[in-house]
Amino acid sequence: MDGNRNNSSSIRQMIKDNKSKRSRSALTEKTMPKLFLACAIISILTTVGIVFTLLAETFTFFERVSIVEFVTNKHWFPFTGEEHADYGIIALVAGTLTVTAIAMAVAIPVGLAAAIYLSEYASAKTRKIIKPILEVLAGVPTIVYGFFALTFVTPLLKEFIPTLKIFNALSPGIVVGIMIIPMIASLSEDAMNAVPNSMREGALALGATKFEVAIKVVLPAALSGVIASFVLGISRAIGETMIVTIAGGSRPTSDINVTESIQTMTAYIVQVSQGDAGFGTTIYYSIYAVGMTLFLFTLIMNLLAQFISRRFREEY
Amino acid sequence: MMEVTINHKNVKKENVKKENVQDAPAAFKVNNLNLWYGQDHALKDIKFDIPEKQVTAIIGPSGCGKSTFIKTLNRMVEMVPIVRMSGEIIYRDRNIFDSKYSVEELRTQVGMVFQKPNPFPKSIYENIAYGPKIHGIKNKKVLDEVVEKSLRGAAIWDEVKDRLHENAFGLSGGQQQRICIARCLAIEPDVILMDEPTSALDPISTLKVEELVQELKKEYSIVIVTHNMQQAARISDRTAFFLNGEVVEYTDTSTLFSNPSDKRTEDYITGRFG
Ligand SMILES: Nc1ncnc2c1ncn2[C@@H]1O[C@H](COP(=O)(O)OP(=O)(O)OP(=O)(O)O)[C@@H](O)[C@H]1O
Ligand SMILES: [Mg+2]
Numbered sequence: 001m002d003g004n005r006n007n008s009s010s011i012r013q014m015i016k017d018n019k020s021k022r023s024r025s026a027l028t029e030k031t032m033p034k035l036f037l038a039c040a041i042i043s044i045l046t047t048v049g050i051v052f053t054l055l056a057e058t059f060t061f062f063e064r065v066s067i068v069e070f071v072t073n074k075h076w077f078p079f080t081g082e083e084h085a086d087y088g089i090i091a092l093v094a095g096t097l098t099v100t101a102i103a104m105a106v107a108i109p110v111g112l113a114a115a116i117y118l119s120e121y122a123s124a125k126t127r128k129i130i131k132p133i134l135e136v137l138a139g140v141p142t143i144v145y146g147f148f149a150l151t152f153v154t155p156l157l158k159e160f161i162p163t164l165k166i167f168n169a170l171s172p173g174i175v176v177g178i179m180i181i182p183m184i185a186s187l188s189e190d191a192m193n194a195v196p197n198s199m200r201e202g203a204l205a206l207g208a209t210k211f212e213v214a215i216k217v218v219l220p221a222a223l224s225g226v227i228a229s230f231v232l233g234i235s236r237a238i239g240e241t242m243i244v245t246i247a248g249g250s251r252p253t254s255d256i257n258v259t260e261s262i263q264t265m266t267a268y269i270v271q272v273s274q275g276d277a278g279f280g281t282t283i284y285y286s287i288y289a290v291g292m293t294l295f296l297f298t299l300i301m302n303l304l305a306q307f308i309s310r311r312f313r314e315e316y
Numbered sequence: 317m318m319e320v321t322i323n324h325k326n327v328k329k330e331n332v333k334k335e336n337v338q339d340a341p342a343a344f345k346v347n348n349l350n351l352w353y354g355q356d357h358a359l360k361d362i363k364f365d366i367p368e369k370q371v372t373a374i375i376g377p378s379g380c381g382k383s384t385f386i387k388t389l390n391r392m393v394e395m396v397p398i399v400r401m402s403g404e405i406i407y408r409d410r411n412i413f414d415s416k417y418s419v420e421e422l423r424t425q426v427g428m429v430f431q432k433p434n435p436f437p438k439s440i441y442e443n444i445a446y447g448p449k450i451h452g453i454k455n456k457k458v459l460d461e462v463v464e465k466s467l468r469g470a471a472i473w474d475e476v477k478d479r480l481h482e483n484a485f486g487l488s489g490g491q492q493q494r495i496c497i498a499r500c501l502a503i504e505p506d507v508i509l510m511d512e513p514t515s516a517l518d519p520i521s522t523l524k525v526e527e528l529v530q531e532l533k534k535e536y537s538i539v540i541v542t543h544n545m546q547q548a549a550r551i552s553d554r555t556a557f558f559l560n561g562e563v564v565e566y567t568d569t570s571t572l573f574s575n576p577s578d579k580r581t582e583d584y585i586t587g588r589f590g
Contacts, residue, residue: 205392
């Protein structure tokens with residue numbers, strides 16, 4: 001008892017001493033928040049700056065090409081000379097959406113199944129091993145995936161689809177999907193893991209099988225997080241650049257055929273940035289208009305993801 | 317002590333029937349049940365018969381194995397990966413550990429109500445219909461009837477009949493617990509296990525659940541874990557006193573509280589330890 005009291009009074013003393021030391025470092029307390037604020041402002045300003053440049057150059061583009069043509073023309077042929085050039089974003093959007101659709105067709109079922117396995121079936125030990133692996137996979141540079149698409153997946157697919165072109169939509173679509181699987185698996189697993197165990201017990205005690213618990217209790221309860229992960233996946237697929245540039249080709253078209261070469265918005269921007277389109281040409285400005293479109297697409301997707309996870313958040 | 321004695325009067329009124337307790341057919345027969353959490357020997361040589369259509373209460377200090385024991389009866393305890401068991405649990409002439417006897421089938425017959433109300437994040441209606449639905453009942457009319465019947469059975473129909481399609485999370489804790497009882501009734505089990513079903517509830521809700529238990533025992537065999545000895549005395553026909561993973565005493569509720577044969581039981585119910 002006595003020892004206890006001594007102990008606690010000495011702790012009290014230590015805290016007192018430390019407190020006086022802390023007041024000496026009050027300068028840090030005052031300056032640090034200002035530093036943090038400065039960093040926050042810098043990051044916001046750069047973002048605003050980027051969007052502003054994007055907007056300014058986009059306006060210049062629309063002084064030369066009408067916005068109506070931009071959204072209604074089905075052809076995108078900027079390299080045929082100023083007079084004959086076609087600037088119809090539909091062709092690039094079609095390429096982007098095709099790749100995205102293929103990617104999601106791969107990533108959603110596989111990612112979701114992996115998430116269900118990890119959260120409902122895997123032992124704590126397995127989960128501890130697999131989760132970090134997923135996170136590492138999510139960090140593989142996309143150029144690696146691009147080469148994987150071109151040199152492995154495309155030849156493999158050609159075995160089954162002889163008409164498949166070297167550059168096509170299918171192969172990069174599948175590989176973008178593979179790239180997104182870890183992200184969907186990991187985010188969905190987080191959402192499903194957040195569902196309290198008492199809910200699983202409630203269902204199991206009614207004679208539900210593990211599968212029924214996963215599908216009819218856990219998944220619905222985690223739905224907002226799961227859907228948000230899909231939407232983020234879509235956003236990621238839309239913005240994916242390297243894989244589609246390497247394996248998708250550079251033939252913008254609105255006629256979707258997954259075995260043929262296509263071009264996505266991102267791949268077009270790469271093509272022009274790499275090429276020698278002179279500063280001030282319409283082609284030069286066109287990448288800003290395409291960039292703006294891309295930005296709008298991903299912005300909408302990200303807002304949607306946020307909206308979904310807020311709107312449908314479950315209160316356990 | 318005082319209150320316990322007072323409550324004996326209530327219990328004794330039913331005593332006429334008590335003579336039959338031993339003769340009542342058993343829903344469960346537990347023999348030589350041992351259970352370990354890793355190295356921790358949590359249940360030791362349990363022998364325990366659970367009579368049908370009666371209320372069996374389990375009391376005992378914290379950590380003595382009450383929850384562990386009732387969770388063996390529907391095999392929920394096996395969710396803990398480190399659990400090992402030996403012995404025999406016979407439910408209605410079938411060994412529940414028999415590989416031909418699926419846990420799903422067992423749990424359809426042996427329902428459970430948990431300490432903390434755990435409704436699903438769904439509407440009240442969907443909560444109740446969940447059990448029948450997973451067991452293949454799809455007919456809307458049948459489901460409507462089951463929902464109403466179960467909610468009435470759990471004495472909560474009048475409170476929720478106008479808001480069946482609202483989220484069950486919007487209800488009070490006491491109402492949620494009765495929703496969970498209704499959810500359990502919806503698949504018409506034979507035995508209902510209750511692990512401290514009123515410990516998270518206020519006195520009024522507790523009273524409602526206790527009255528409900530009295531009502532339910534007409535049709536169901538009920539095992540209830542409770543820390544509240546008055547509650548055990550009020551609502552149960554038989555009471556078991558658990559200590560350190562062993563059944564110290566298991567007999568008529570009235571006998572256990574008025575004339576315990578084991579010194580340790582007496583100490584516990586008079587509040588001298590535990
Ligand atoms: N999941 C688990 N893993 C390891 N040991 C456990 C686990 N659950 C319970 N135990 C141990 O088993 C013993 C019995 O626990 P149990 O939960 O059955 O007690 P209880 O009588 O229900 O207690 P309470 O009245 O506090 O609910 C305790 O010693 C406890 O530490
Ligand atoms: Mg317990």
